[in-house]
Amino acid sequence: MTKEYRQYDEKKFKDFQLKCSEERRKSHKVQRSQFEKEMGDFDAVLSPGTSGQLLLITNLTGTPQIALPWGADSSNNSISRVLTGRNYQEGKLVAIAKLLQETADFHHLRPDLTKLV
DSSP states (O other): OOHHHHHHHHHHHHHHHHHHHHHHHHHHHHHHHHHHHHHTTOSEEEEETTOHHHHHHHHHHTOOEEEEEEEEOTTSOEEEEEEEEOTTOHHHHHHHHHHHHHHOOGGGOOOOGGGGO
């Protein structure tokens, strides 16, 4: 492979990367905008810890989330809830999570491990 050919390939690859990166940014911007619209007047949304679709959206848009312990289910498995906030308002999300944890006792509940034996 000649040096000129390699340089062409590298340039073509860098151009492709740049195009993909720009398309990704545009897509994320649209998704963030849609998510903000769906949030409406709410500062945060509390959802089950296994909300796959919401997790996918927040991972793609960079939306902040905090997982909170929420006790145990009827099968004695620990469960959690996810608090999702607005972009660039992480401080408010942390304050809401702290308030939830201070007023509820879910984080003190532990699964009964004696049932495992």
